[in-house]
Amino acid sequence: DSGVTQTPKHLITATGQRVTLRCSPRSGDLSVYWYQQSLDQGLQFLIQYYNGEERAKGNILERFSAQQFPDLHSELNLSSLELGDSALYFCASSVVAEPGNEQFFGPGTRLTVL
C-alpha cells in the first residue's frame, strides 16, 4: 500500500459527460501528479500541483482541469468526454517537487467512456 488513495476505482460513463477523479496523497506529501495510461501506452504526465499551486503542465487537454485543495487532496475533472479518454488515470505524490524524488502512485481509476 503506497498510502495514496484514489476514488473511484472504476468509472463508466457516456460520451459528452463530465467526471471527477479524486486523489488523496500520502501523509506529509505536498506534491501531487496526475498521469494517464491509455492502452499500450506508457504513463503520460498530465499536470502537477505543489502545495495548492499548479507547478507543471504536460499533455493535458483543455477539456481537462485539476486543482489541489488546502487539505492537499486533488481532483481531476474531465469534461465533454470522448471515447479516446478511456484510460487508467493515476495519481502520484511526493514530499517535494524536485526532479529525482520518488513518486508514490495510487492504484488508479479506470475510466471507460461508452
Added chain:
Amino acid sequence: DQQVKQNSPSLSVQEGRISILNCDYTNSMFDYFLWYKKYPAEGPTFLISISSIKDKNEDGRFTVFLNKSAKHLSLHIVPSQPGDSAVYFCAASGGSQGNLIFGKGTKLSVKP
C-alpha cells in the same frame, strides 16, 4: 516524439537467471532516471533510481547501469524470481520539473 524508449515490449527468462531490461532516452537534460514495477490492477511501485552523475546503483538483486554517452540505461535483476514477473517502466526527469517521462514498459515473465 518519445523521449524515453523501451524497445522490448516483453522479455521471458528462466528463474535464477539474469533479467536485463533496457531503456534509451533522447533528452540530454534528463538527470534522474527511475525504474518502476507494475503488477496488474495496481499502481506503479518505485524500484530503484540513478542520478546522471553516477553510472551504477545497486539495491539487493537490482542494479541499474547508466551510459550517458549512449543515452542508455539498463536494469539488471539477479537472480530473477517468479515474483519479479510484472511490467517494468523506465522513467526520467530533469530540469526544474519533478514530473516523470515514462517509457511504454517491458513485460517481464520469469518462468519457474
